[in-house]
Amino acid sequence: MMRRSSAQRALPSPSPLVPTFPAIPPADVLGRLAALHTAPIAHLKRQWRELYGQEPPPFSRSYIQSRLAYRIQELAYGGLRPETVARLEALGEQLDGGNVVLRRIRADHRPLPGTRLLREWQGVEHVVTVRPDDFEFEGRPYRSLSAVARHITGTRWNGWTFFGLKPARGGA
Known part of the structure; x- marks a missing residue:
């Protein structure tokens, strides 16, 4: 029976289930x-x-x-430190209190409550405040940005496009 010296012992191979990623200089x-x-x-x-x-x-x-x-x-x-990840998660919990519905709304790119949207239209600056369940314009609640845009312009608009939250179709 042959014995291997410590220098010749086989090193354990990485688990095939754990992927390895290239180091980038x-x-x-x-x-x-x-x-x-x-x-x-x-x-x-x-x-x-x-x-x-x-x-x-x-x-x-x-x-x-x-x-x-x-x-x-x-x-x-290197990635984020574990302390940073924990802090970000804690801040997220503060924002939505663990409410998955609110988290999904933000995932759909809805601006956070308190955000002020500015839009100049025909020389007049219009300000809309995002609230948790609606939008406030000129002291009145609106269910959608499209309703606000229609009030301002008198015509139908996609509110997200009107306020610059989504690019207009067909153009840059």
Whole structure:
């Protein structure tokens, strides 16, 4: 029977269930971030698989680009410290009190209550205040931004577009 010396002992192999991700040298970060803007979507999806170890989500190019930019920096410089993650979670709980419905509303890009939306229309500046369940304009509650936009213009508008929260269709 042969015995291995301590230098010859086999090291345990990483678990096949735990993915390993490439280390990114900090010197490469700026170049990789710049390349994201011109890379074809197929290349971005390939990078996603490499850096996240899973299939990319079926979202827009800008979403994939921004998440890849974060991931590249995370792998180069390290992620958030556990204390920071805990603090962010605590702040989120303060905002919505653990209410999943409110969390979903924010996930749908609704501005936080207290946000003031400004819009100049025909030389007059209009201010709308976002409230938890509606919008306030000129001291009156409105159920939607579209109702506010219609009051201001006299015509039907998508309120999110009118107040610049969503780009208008067909144009830049």
